[in-house]
Amino acid sequence: MRNIMSKVFLFTVTVLLFLASITAASACAFTHYQPELPESLRK
Amino acid sequence: MSYLAFSRHWAGYLSRKTCLPEDQEKVLAYVIEILTLNFLNIFFTLLLAALLGVFPGTAACLVTTVLFRHSAGGAHSNSPWRCAVVTIAIFPMFALLGSFLSQFGQGLVDAISAGAFIAGLAAMILFAPMDSPSAPIISSLRKKKLKIISIAFVFLETFAVLLIRESSWQYAVVVQSCVALTLLWVSFMLTRKGHKLMSLIDKISFKKT
Numbered sequence: 001m002r003n004i005m006s007k008v009f010l011f012t013v014t015v016l017l018f019l020a021s022i023t024a025a026s027a028c029a030f031t032h033y034q035p036e037l038p039e040s041l042r043k
Numbered sequence: 044m045s046y047l048a049f050s051r052h053w054a055g056y057l058s059r060k061t062c063l064p065e066d067q068e069k070v071l072a073y074v075i076e077i078l079t080l081n082f083l084n085i086f087f088t089l090l091l092a093a094l095l096g097v098f099p100g101t102a103a104c105l106v107t108t109v110l111f112r113h114s115a116g117g118a119h120s121n122s123p124w125r126c127a128v129v130t131i132a133i134f135p136m137f138a139l140l141g142s143f144l145s146q147f148g149q150g151l152v153d154a155i156s157a158g159a160f161i162a163g164l165a166a167m168i169l170f171a172p173m174d175s176p177s178a179p180i181i182s183s184l185r186k187k188k189l190k191i192i193s194i195a196f197v198f199l200e201t202f203a204v205l206l207i208r209e210s211s212w213q214y215a216v217v218v219q220s221c222v223a224l225t226l227l228w229v230s231f232m233l234t235r236k237g238h239k240l241m242s243l244i245d246k247i248s249f250k251k252t
Binding site for chain 1: 057058060067069073074119120126171172174175177181
């Protein structure tokens with residue numbers, strides 16, 4: 001069970017990091033509020 | 044780096060579970076905040092639209108905004124809650140205005156669409172992409188790409204509007220006027236006056252004196 005949960009967490013984090021790189025490539029995050037982009041995503 | 048409490052909490056929890064380094068935890072907090080705020084904004088905007096009976100028009104406004112804000116950017120509020128109020132209020136309002144304008148016939152809606160096309164094209168050529176100090180675009184190549192995408196979206200959106208105009212869909216005229224109004228809004232948000240409007244909204248105080 002613990003093994004499955006750790007895989008679920010790993011998958012979630014991978015998907016979120018992938019989505020972060022996509023949002024970082026755009027000029028703006030759709031709405032009228034832009035949180036501070038982390039240094040590692042700036043390009 | 045300041046993120047909302049729920050983003051920091053979820054990012055901390057996920058990074059502890061997967062043993063992520065600190066810089067990756069910040070990336071997680073950033074993306075969790077973006078996804079959650081966007082989801083809530085879209086959900087409540089569409090909910091209000093459904094209550095007001097302007098769901099198709101509001102959906103058209105949101106699609107247009109997502110396309111253009113992604114590539115062209117624009118003015119931002121420095122508070123997520125003010126941003127939510129602006130987003131939730133403005134797009135159903137455009138949809139109401141769009142359905143009101145559609146009552147005056149195809150001629151008026153065509154004139155607004157033509158005006159929006161010209162204003163949109165000019166704004167994309169002159170100002171896009173407009174980044175924010177919180178998320179600066181550093182690469183000049185990326186800036187050039189985003190400008191080209193923004194200009195291409197103006198043509199693509201006009202082509203889509205022409206297709207909708209020729210269709211027999213009952214909401215065709217409403218959607219056409221909503222798309223035109225949103226393009227005008229997105230273009231305005233690229234200008235200095237758009238930035239002034241957002242900074243004015245940021246100055247509104249809700250504290251009791």
